[in-house]
Amino acid sequence: xxxxxxxxxxxxxxxxxxxxxxxxxxxxxxxxxxxxxxxxxxxxxxxxxxxxxxxxxxxxxxxxxxxxxxxxxxxxxxxxxxxxxxxxxxxxxxxxxxxxxxxxxxxxx
Numbered sequence: 627x628x629x630x631x632x633x634x635x636x637x638x639x640x641x642x643x644x645x646x647x648x649x650x651x652x653x654x655x656x657x658x659x660x661x662x663x664x665x666x667x668x669x670x671x672x673x674x675x676x677x678x679x680x681x682x683x684x685x686x687x688x689x690x691x692x693x694x695x696x697x698x699x700x701x702x703x704x705x706x707x708x709x710x711x712x713x714x715x716x717x718x719x720x721x722x723x724x725x726x727x728x729x730x731x732x733x734x735x
Contacts, residue, residue, distance in 0.1 A: 635705065636704045636705065637675075637702065637704050637705070637707050639668065639670070639675055641707075642677065642704070642707070643666070643675075643677060646679060646700055646702055646709055647664050649709055650662060650700070650709070656681070659680070659681025659682070659683045659684060659689075659692035660682030660683045660684075660686075661682050662679070662680070662681065662682075663680065663681065663682045663685040663686060664678070664679045664685070665679065665685050665728070666728050666729070667727060667730045667731075668726075668728060669721075669724035669726055669727060670724060670725055670727050671720065671723065671724050671725070672704075673703065673704055673705070674701045674702060674703050674704055675701065675727070676700070676701055676721065676724055677699075677700040677701070680692060680694050697711050698711035698713035698714075698716065699714070699721070
């Protein structure tokens with residue numbers, strides 16, 4: 627029998643955003659793409675949050691020339707808070723099936 631997930635033990639989207647910022651911002655080199663930013667919108671599935679993060683020129687201004695290369699998208703496990711990275715090509719079905727969270731810009735949907 628599959629164990630049902632208890633929503634009370636799940637990390638909220640806001641806490642996932644804060645955890646990612648705390649862990650990744652100190653390692654970020656601002657450069658021409660701006661300060662590290664985590665959008666107030668993203669995606670989710672049953673086990674993880676998918677964050678929209680990177681330099682402020684990408685996240686806020688939509689400047690895709692600042693898109694991260696060589697690192698997958700930022701995920702946060704809802705149960706453990708573990709931050710991990712997953713490239714789209716590693717799990718396209720999972721990422722395509724994720725549900726939007728927050729107020730996405732019109733261009734993102």
